[in-house]
Amino acid sequence: MPSRRRTLLKVIILGDSGVGKTSLMNQYVNKKFSNQYKATIGADFLTKEVQFEDRLFTLQIWDTAGQERFQSLGVAFYRGADCCVLVYDVNSMKSFENLNNWREEFLIQASPSDPENFPFVVLGNKVDIDGGNSRVVSEKKARAWCASKGNIPYFETSAKEGTNVEEAFQCIAKNALKSGEEEEIYLPDTLDVGASSQPRTSGCEC
């Protein structure tokens, strides 16, 4: 069979502790929700296959711990991300205000080649709580912030009820894919005729 390439996309989820990152991921991957809060230690990883425009993709989702003591996951952790998802809780102003820190932290650590156009997606979670009465961050405010950061796509979600979760991740996959379009071309070197052929090197590390 001709090569049917399946692309793997690395997606990093960031946001304050307790905003529902793990719940969103579980709702998306397993269609399950638990009211019990269990803090993520370090990071969790989940995968999900998605179909998009006739092609199959594997989303490799990196769910990070929001607590400060786990925050310094470092450069290596964010390396090669195809998309970054920023999550806040619409009932917590602090979690919204921290989005900026998370975004900057990511750009510093991951140092993507084109930071201006690196694909982020913002999710305002927990819109179901108290029928929306305890909400403190308005949709307008959130959208304004997203617009100011280069038109980041924005979704209001409820991990509990599954609202918009599928749509949000479809968008995440689409954006992650876009950022991966420019493929590196593999151009190996060849030894030229008469080039000095060193006798047995001991496999030095470059």
Place this chain on the structure above:
Amino acid sequence: MGCASSVADRNSGRTASLNPDNGGAVDPKNLKVKLVLLGDSGVGKSCIVLRFVRGQFDPTSKVTVGASFLSQTIALQDSTTVKFEIWDTAGQERYAALAPLYYRGAAVAVVVYDITSPESFAKAQYWVKELQKHGSPDIVMALVGNKADLHEKREVTTQDGIDCAEKNGMFFIETSAKTADNINQLFEEIAKRLPRPSAA
């Protein structure tokens, strides 16, 4: 970075590499031509060659490494013979950058796709462009839709193949290495289209 040498190689049009030595004298009755097969991996390039050269078909897929070399001579009705020196290249991506090594100086390029795979058709178009840019200017090109026996799984229409070939001044044929359909015709047709050295 680092790729400069390869790019330079492609454009410098060095003709020495992998070309059969004709010894200067060209016998118009006995032609010897270099033919290269290009296309996505798994479209059946090796199967086409083995059917043509050895009359065999092996359904187990054997991934070609680098490129295999085979030759076959056919006799035409006008009592000329054509010896094809065939480079069956590997379709894998890692060899794409090294393909010029094999198609440089080729008189004939056969670009193969699988009629059940639109992806392989897209790849064929990539190779056509590549050949137009870096191949010999007078290269004879054929576009081949292989696996024609799998018509119930067809995803690339014959018309698409014809259109693509016409647009690029290529000869088009659908083949089946499995049933041997059109395999000899492909090579005979190529032989007929070869520019003949003037008898003067």
Place this chain on the structure above:
Amino acid sequence: MRRPSNFAFSTYDSFINEVQDDASISWRKRKKHFFILSHSGKPIYSRYGDEHKLAGFSATLQAIISFVENGGDRVNLIRAGKHQVVFLVKGPIYLVCISCTEEPYMSLRGQLELLYNQMILILTRSVNRCFEKNAKFDMTPLLGGTDVVFSSLIHSFSWNPATFLHAYTCLPLAYAIRQSSGAILQDVADSGVLFAILMCKHKVISLVGAQKASLHPDDMLLLSNFVMSSESFRTSESFSPICLPRFNPMAFLYAYVHYLDGDTYLTLLTTSSDAFYHLKDCRIRVENVLLKSNVLGEVQRSMVDGGMRIEDLPDDRGSRSGAVSSHLGQPGHATYSSERFDEAFLGVGGPAGLWHFIYRSISLDQYVSSEFSSPINSRRQQKRLYRSYQKIYASMHEEGIGPHKTLFKRDDNYVLLCWVTPDFELYAVFDPLADKALAIKTCNRVCQWIKDVENEIFLLGASPFSWWTDPGNTPLPEFAEISL
């Protein structure tokens, strides 16, 4: 349902259990598993299972490596119960082995090195540039169709001593036969071929390098594995870019490969991309000479006859013309008599309870091992023996211990006798009840025997005898005894 693969695990079980739902396949039941992943946690190769289904696991592995790296350290090995997780970081490429085979860390790490170099043989280290430019780079498409190369290499970790000895082995051949094949290869090498290698399966018939160029045994192992596992080489002659990682990991050479018969193949390596027709001519010349001097016939015969058999170990110095004579080292026998070695031949073990041996010549980069003989008959016993060698080799080569070492080890299965000198290493396996003094004496006889037949079992260089230290004049030193 799928559970997340949590990075913070306390034991191997939790480590493994956390990821169990990551893939529907039960690779965890396997005793040994190999992964290759990129520095961003994207899977590149997995021995078992679809590497995409293991994406969560590969992310976990990257997280472990990165976490330790962040602390300015490097993770080499995680032990968890019976399991070992061995890591090897090669720039942007991470290699991991998970094993409960009780192989030494050094051996597993060596296997990861070979796995990495097999990849370099296919791609060269230029692939690192793709990661430098784009950390997201997905390498899997570049390795398309090479699964069989890796699985065959991994399989050889359980039977081919070359993978831990870092030496190659020759097909036993009469001296004159090897000489004549060497001469024509030399001829070819002088015409601008970098290396000319004639092999039968994984055994060398002859090998010649252009001036000053020398081939590392690991490169030979990886090259022969690549050629033998890629079916297309058998179909027709071919010309392919190939990198020899220990020669120059950065660039491709070109390999002309042609099978002369079912198992025998000629590989000609060159730096010149337009040398195909020249190499083709070279091959025709080589093939003609080999046919004329019946080398291929002798190769076939040697494949059937096999190599050194412990039953044939000569009694004592000078008395080897006795009844229990070897088909190797018979003066006046340019070719072997084959009637004694019919297919049903089954050994009964050698003298003094000798069961098997491996001898490695250090200056030649070559080893020779005896044929399997009773009671090492079954595949299981052979694999156990192999593992014992592997283990004892690793312990003899632990850093900080000088040469001239000896070891006498007795356990439930074997008596193991090792003798490591600057010139050679001998590993011999005896019946667990074997007498120590007799075993030592037998080892001396093995060394003497190898000297007697060295012309036939080794490929000797220009000065064939310079490397030899006569064990007859150097009796075995005192053995440290370890009984278990």
